[in-house]
Amino acid sequence: xxxxxxxxxxxxxxxxxxxxxxxxxxxxxxxxxxxxxxxxxxxxxxxxxxxxxxxxxxxxxxxxxxxxxxxxxxxxxxxxxxxxxxxxxxxxxxxxxxxxxxxxxxxxxxxxxxxxxxxxxxxxxxxxxxxxxxxxxxxxxxxxxxxxxxxxxxxxxxxxxxxxxxxxxxxxxxxxxxxxxxxxxxxxxxxxxxxxxxxxxxxxxxxxxxx
Ligand code: FES
Ligand code: FES
Numbered sequence: 001x002x003x004x005x006x007x008x009x010x011x012x013x014x015x016x017x018x019x020x021x022x023x024x025x026x027x028x029x030x031x032x033x034x035x036x037x038x039x040x041x042x043x044x045x046x047x048x049x050x051x052x053x054x055x056x057x058x059x060x061x062x063x064x065x066x067x068x069x070x071x072x073x074x075x076x077x078x079x080x081x082x083x084x085x086x087x088x089x090x091x092x093x094x095x096x097x098x099x100x101x102x103x104x105x106x107x108x109x110x111x112x113x114x115x116x117x118x119x120x121x122x123x124x125x126x127x128x129x130x131x132x133x134x135x136x137x138x139x140x141x142x143x144x145x146x147x148x149x150x151x152x153x154x155x156x157x158x159x160x161x162x163x164x165x166x167x168x169x170x171x172x173x174x175x176x177x178x179x180x181x182x183x184x185x186x187x188x189x190x191x192x193x194x195x196x197x198x199x200x201x202x203x204x205x206x207x208x209x210x211x
Contacts, residue, residue, distance in 0.1 A: 047115060054118045058083070059127025067114050073107075074098045076114035077124060085125035085154050089183075096182040099155035100124045106162040125154040128161060136206075137161040140199035141192075148186035156182045160196040170200055 048069035056063050058081060065080040074091075077083040077100070086109055089097030093111040100109045101123040128135040137160045140146070147153045156179060163170055163178040170178070175196045184192070 052115070054114055056081075056114065056118060056122060057120065058122045059124060065114065069113070069115055071114045072110050073100065073112040073114045073117045073122070074109035076117075077109065077122075083124050083126050087151055087154055089151060089155075094183070095152070095155070096159060097152050097155040099158040099182070101158060101162060104162070104165060106159050123158075125158060128157065135161055136199040136203045137164065137196065140195035140202065144191045144195035144198060146188055146191035146195040148188055152182060152184040152186075156184065156192055160192070160199070163196065164200055164203060168200060168204060170197070172197065 051066045051068050054065050054067060054076075056065055056076065058077070063081055065076050067076050067080060074086055074088050077086050078088065086100055087097045088110055089095045091098075091110045093108050096106075096108060098108055098110040099106045101107070102112070102117055102120050104121070104123075128138060134142075135157070137157050141153065141157055146156075159179050159182050160175070163175065167174055172193060175193050179189075179192060179196070
């Protein structure tokens with residue numbers, strides 16, 4: 001059979017396809033080069049290795065800290081801002097004792113770099129109350145005696161309060177699941193469950209009364 005057809009020969013077609021592929025490859029490498037160049041121009045800022053000034057938005061205020069890039073949020077809060085309500089217990093993400101909120105979500109501050117929290121909304125146990133008025137979860141922990149040594153308590157309260165923000169009417173199972181990562185060596189779990197449910201109930205009642 002002839003290699004040629006009326007319009008385009010098979011050899012011509014294959015040559016053309018080869019040229020197109022080569023052109024695409026060239027174009028791709030050109031695009032990559034442009035991307036690389038752009039990344040070099042607009043890439044992430046380089047911090048350190050020395051101490052760097054960071055602006056942290058903590059409990060409604062702009063605070064400035066001078067920290068090394070490796071500094072955790074827990075260390076920045078405690079050592080730079082004297083917000084020692086946040087406890088460092090395991091310092092390895094295993095107990096949730098250091099829980100704070102970032103943009104309303106509970107996080108382990110010992111596993112978060114301060115630099116990664118810059119520009120985000122950080123709430124610590126010190127920022128949970130409104131003036132002299134304790135958060136309903138804080139009140140309920142006192143009423144239900146949901147603490148012994150108190151080391152896990154700030155983290156436990158932050159986790160429980162975050163639960164009520166996303167689920168104002170939790171079941172016992174919801175509470176158990178929410179605080180399942182918060183370890184309490186004094187084992188006051190039953191009181192923690194009771195306090196969280198009581199806080200939810202109280203919050204709901206005050207919302208109904210206020211509406
Ligand atoms: S101190 Fe952060 S998880 Fe234990
Ligand atoms: S109250 Fe002691 S660890 Fe929880």
